[in-house]
Amino acid sequence: xxxxxxxxxxxxxxxLTTPFAAPLSFxxxxxxPHHLNSEIYxxxxxxxxxxxxxxxxxxxxxxxxxxxxxxxxxxxxxxxDKASGNLTDFSTHFSFVIDASDSTSFGADGxxxxxxxxxxxxxxxxxxxxxxxxxxxxxANISGDPFVAVEFDTYxxxxxxxxxxVGIDINSLISATNASWWNNITEGKKxxxxxxxxxxxxxxxxxxxxxMKNETQNGSLEYTVDLRNYLPEWVSVGFSAxxxxxxxxxxVKSWEFNSTLINITSKKNEGRISNWFDCWSVCFGPxxxxxxxxxxxxx
Numbered sequence: 001x002x003x004x005x006x007x008x009x010x011x012x013x014x015x016l017t018t019p020f021a022a023p024l025s026f027x028x029x030x031x032x033p034h035h036l037n038s039e040i041y042x043x044x045x046x047x048x049x050x051x052x053x054x055x056x057x058x059x060x061x062x063x064x065x066x067x068x069x070x071x072x073x074x075x076x077x078x079x080x081d082k083a084s085g086n087l088t089d090f091s092t093h094f095s096f097v098i099d100a101s102d103s104t105s106f107g108a109d110g111x112x113x114x115x116x117x118x119x120x121x122x123x124x125x126x127x128x129x130x131x132x133x134x135x136x137x138x139x140a141n142i143s144g145d146p147f148v149a150v151e152f153d154t155y156x157x158x159x160x161x162x163x164x165x166v167g168i169d170i171n172s173l174i175s176a177t178n179a180s181w182w183n184n185i186t187e188g189k190k191x192x193x194x195x196x197x198x199x200x201x202x203x204x205x206x207x208x209x210x211x212m213k214n215e216t217q218n219g220s221l222e223y224t225v226d227l228r229n230y231l232p233e234w235v236s237v238g239f240s241a242x243x244x245x246x247x248x249x250x251x252v253k254s255w256e257f258n259s260t261l262i263n264i265t266s267k268k269n270e271g272r273i274s275n276w277f278d279c280w281s282v283c284f285g286p287x288x289x290x291x292x293x294x295x296x297x298x299x
Contacts, residue, residue: 022262023260024075024078024257024259026039026073026256027256027257028040028256029254029256030052031048031253031255032048032050036048040053040071041072041074041238042069043121044056044067045067045068051253052251052252052253052254053071053239053253054251055069055070056068056069056242056243056250057249058249058251066242066245067243068130068132068240068242069242070240071238072237072238073238073255076236077090077234079227079233079234080227080228080261082233087197088197088260089199089260092113092194092237092255092256092258093192093194093195093255093256094253094255094256095252095254096152096190096191096193096252097189097190097191098183098188098250099188099249100154100185100186100188100246100247100248101185101188109155109241109243109244110153110154110242110250111131111240111241111252112132112133112151112152112239113149113195113239114147114149114150114237114239115147115148115231116145116146116231116236117231117236118235119236120145127242130173130242131149131151131153131173132241132242134172146171147169147171148170148171148230149169149240150167150168150206151167152166152183152208153165153167153181154183155246159173159174161178163180163181164182164183164185165178165179165180166221168206168221168225170225170230171230176223178221179219179221181208181210181219182210182212182219183210184212189211190253191211192209193209194207197227201224202224202226203224204223206221207219
């Protein structure tokens, strides 16, 4: 029994030190100032106020010139596993406001939800139509600052379709696919977006709301893309936005995110430990472990 107690302690040690990597999951029902650095990292002109995440400044008198901003969640997303080739499924929902009511003309330039390599920063000269994602005229596929994004574009640049739109961008400011968006930014109404990725079909889909004549309008688009071809295993997820010569507020009110990929290495380690205990049982005889005690010691 002494041996059993000893090896029970050893089992607790192995259980506690085996590296488990849980899928990324969080739900910020109302983004507030205390989430700064504890949940969300900001860059450029982004900050958090009592009104939510301000991806660019919300004060028009401080918005002169070209201003980009970014915000990312504090933990990275395990997008795919190199050893197995497995991709994650993920889904996200966020509520946001793009408000040009303080502007003397229609606002610019828009907001984007993006995935980019961990440690990436706002590229140089990415204000205005660059949306904080890429050099503002990077319309060709680029590799220096890779990203996959869903843009909510409020200004028609020379590479954009006619009208405000939602687009899926892959290493380029020219959207791979897009859909018209009735955004009504002059009234600053709240919108919602649901973005999901299916690792089996490689389908990236977007559902979004807009407003026209005081009625909520629903829109959608989708694109088939193997994210392993464009992004590394680990990525940051977040929001970017930019203003140009015109002003608008880019405010994210709430943000929920869920993914499915579990670290394969941890499963292999679990198997090794299980096999090791099987070997011990064969060599030295069976022991009875009180697993309720093991779990209690873990708490």
